[in-house]
Amino acid sequence: MLALVIDTSSAAVTAGVAEVASGVAPRVLAQQVIIDARAHGERLAPSIQASLAEAGVRFPDLAAVVAGTGPGPFTGLRVGLVTAAAIGDATGLPTYGACSLDAIAAVHADCADLLVAGDARRKEVYWARYRHGIRTAGPEVTKPAELSTEAAAMAGAGARLYSDVLGLPLLEEDYPPVAGLAAVAAERVLNRAPGEPLTPLYLRRPDAVAPGERRQVTA
Template sequence: MLVLVVDSSTPAVTAALVEVSADGVALRSHRCTVDARAHGELLAPEVDAVLADVGARPADLTAIVAGLGPGPFTGLRVGLVTGATMGQVLGIPTYGVCSLDGIGHPAAAGEPVLAASDARRREVYWAVYDGAGQRIAGPEVDAPAVAAERARDLAVTVAVGDGAHRYADVLGLSVRAEPRYPDPVALARLAGERIRAGAPGERLTPLYLRRPDAVAATARKPVLP
């Protein structure tokens, strides 16, 4: 089963094609460009490129997996709108996975790990994973010092993700080089059981964790003469 994976929850704009079978998940093609200001311009060409790499058409897709975030409002919705629109047009199911799971799950290797991505405003989106890669805390958004304190309470000594790199001095944890951004193969694996079972598609609901900066006015402002 040929599956498209998209994620735009971090500065890394990602599209990948994976083959999902009873034996596991195999990567067929992958594009990733790190640019926090060009999610809308980059994702669609990346999707076209990974399809072209394997000589496939959109109609050959069986399902779409999308990273749900958490992530900044504008960038995150690019991937989710793309995934939802393609799923609707092609008549195939869409499945969502927490984007932090695509960082923390593959990083866990017998010990708990903190996965953190940059949330701007001097904060991080974070979650903690046990040694088997299961999420045991989060996702949440906090100052790095708060995330570090929560992680230490769970016996974490290692961190991954671009947020961990950015705030390594504050976290005070050993930071692994990779994965820095959500791994599309990990996202597909986490949705693999649903894909193989042909489970009904899911609404791709974003994990924003906080309100957008721009909000609608709730009342008219008085006009002075």
């Protein structure tokens, strides 16, 4: 079964097509990964088209749409989830969310104690802990110096950025990979589970806020 995979929860704009089968890890047929934290809206749609073309499939060939739900910054994360929801609505394909940190952990399921940390900006990280790919704590957002480093290894863009603070062996995968996102949603795809709302995992309020009520100025 084929799934379109999308993630815009980080600086990476990711799109791809993965083949999901029972008993084996998802096979990535095509993927586009562009590191551009300020161009999710411009880069995502062309990346989806390029991935479909590279894999040689069309929307009717797909069984599902999988989207990374974060945690991530408000604007970028919203681009991927809105796009995935729109594709699902237009094509009738079920949509499934996948925690983006879980996706990084999924490709390191052999690690008995893993810390995954994404770059949350503001000198903070989004983090979660895993045992053989299963989340045991988080996700939360905190400053790297306040994060316990009792783990065997770490992965993620935040882990790389603050490697001197965290001090753990650094594994590959700075950003949520297509294979990992597909793995997180694989059971739902294979079971043809009902599609679900794509709820973003922000963990904190957006920087932009609605303007307050105007104050009346008197003479």
